[in-house]
Amino acid sequence: MTNKIFKGKKLKKASIVLLTLGIFVFIACKSTKEKETDRTHQGVTTVITNVRIFDGYGMSGLTAVVIEDGLISEKTTGAIVIDGKGGFLMPGLIDAHAHPGTVKDLELSAERGVSSTFALSAPNEIKNQPGLTRIWSSHAYALGNVEDAQAFVANEAANGADYVKVIIEDPARMAPRTISREVLEGIVAAARRSGLRVAAHAVTVPTFRMAVQAGVDIIIHVPLEAVVPQSIVDNMARQGTAVVPTLVMMEAFANSPVHGYRSEDYKNAEDNVRMFLAAGVPVLAGSDSSTTPYVPKIHHGTGLHRELRLLVHAGMTPLEALKAATSVPAEIFGFTSVGALRPGRRADLILIDGHPDKDIEDTLNIKKVWFGGKEYN
Numbered sequence: 001m002t003n004k005i006f007k008g009k010k011l012k013k014a015s016i017v018l019l020t021l022g023i024f025v026f027i028a029c030k031s032t033k034e035k036e037t038d039r040t041h042q043g044v045t046t047v048i049t050n051v052r053i054f055d056g057y058g059m060s061g062l063t064a065v066v067i068e069d070g071l072i073s074e075k076t077t078g079a080i081v082i083d084g085k086g087g088f089l090m091p092g093l094i095d096a097h098a099h100p101g102t103v104k105d106l107e108l109s110a111e112r113g114v115s116s117t118f119a120l121s122a123p124n125e126i127k128n129q130p131g132l133t134r135i136w137s138s139h140a141y142a143l144g145n146v147e148d149a150q151a152f153v154a155n156e157a158a159n160g161a162d163y164v165k166v167i168i169e170d171p172a173r174m175a176p177r178t179i180s181r182e183v184l185e186g187i188v189a190a191a192r193r194s195g196l197r198v199a200a201h202a203v204t205v206p207t208f209r210m211a212v213q214a215g216v217d218i219i220i221h222v223p224l225e226a227v228v229p230q231s232i233v234d235n236m237a238r239q240g241t242a243v244v245p246t247l248v249m250m251e252a253f254a255n256s257p258v259h260g261y262r263s264e265d266y267k268n269a270e271d272n273v274r275m276f277l278a279a280g281v282p283v284l285a286g287s288d289s290s291t292t293p294y295v296p297k298i299h300h301g302t303g304l305h306r307e308l309r310l311l312v313h314a315g316m317t318p319l320e321a322l323k324a325a326t327s328v329p330a331e332i333f334g335f336t337s338v339g340a341l342r343p344g345r346r347a348d349l350i351l352i353d354g355h356p357d358k359d360i361e362d363t364l365n366i367k368k369v370w371f372g373g374k375e376y377n
């Protein structure tokens with residue numbers, strides 16, 4: 001069924017392209033050299049051959065991928081041939097939680113193959129940077145400041161938010177400032193009506209419980225102070241609530257005494273991930289990279305690779321970790337134009353020397369990166 005839809009769209013697109021080209025040739029017989037180049041470039045296909053392909057879901061068994069107009073094509077041959085020399089080709093990585101604040105942050109991400117980053121209230125001036133890591137972001141975020149859930153979500157939607165972000169702090173500790181249960185439920189309901197997913201920051205067991213009971217789609221972080229009770233984990237599995245544990249940040253917190261944790265607390269974070277995996281709760285890779293003062297500094301780009309290693313240490317297979325940074329976050333957040341090497345998706349690609357599907361350490365052996373079909377260098 002998906003294929004049929006795809007073909008229909010493709011045909012429509014192809015006829016539009018043909019029509020546009022026809023009109024162009026008709027009215028611009030004396031085209032300039034520049035335009036001539038543009039025209040010949042249009043529709044030029046690039047094929048990357050001689051590769052082992054992880055398509056976001058698994059090893060596809062294919063040995064070539066064709067890029068056309070910045071997207072993965074269903075064609076099998078291309079005019080420009082790039083020899084992948086037996087390398088490992090996979091979709092660009094998705095960082096399901098990060099805080100890019102500058103173009104430099106995006107460049108660091110791009111160099112490490114991170115093609116999408118899910119941020120919150122990212123500065124407008126760094127969004128939509130051509131040829132760089134793409135930012136998917138909420139417009140603002142809800143703390144205890146929100147009283148009218150409907151108005152908050154309407155404002156997010158009007159400002160082009162890709163999803164809704166809520167910060168739930170421990171009601172016992174931050175009672176007057178934290179978001180109320182009623183407002184949280186109102187936000188979830190309003191977001192659902194607007195077709196937006198809700199991601200909630202929660203770092204303690206009580207806030208996890210509140211997030212799950214309110215029915216948020218994604219929980220960001222994982223408690224360090226204790227393991228989440230099995231009943232909450234079971235509810236998450238039943239509801240399909242996903243988690244972005246940001247182990248790399250939890251590890252950094254556990255190892256920085258100023259935040260009141262002990263290094264052995266990290267075991268709770270890992271045990272939580274083990275419980276989620278055992279229960280079938282979707283676990284997404286996110287680094288929480290930021291340069292925010294007062295929280296441990298996690299580097300953009302390399303932070304996500306560290307997260308992949310920690311997820312494997314917590315019980316994922318390397319292949320599951322790769323899925324947790326590609327197809328799984330794309331589907332959970334509903335951003336299905338990225339995250340997989342399937343026809344019609346954005347041609348965000350990483351060529352790696354090695355076997356990251358077997359040894360996660362290999363993810364940093366990056367040879368080439370493409371964003372929207374354009375090589376990044």
Ligand SMILES: [Zn+2]
Pocket residue numbers: 097098099288
């Ligand atoms: Zn964060």
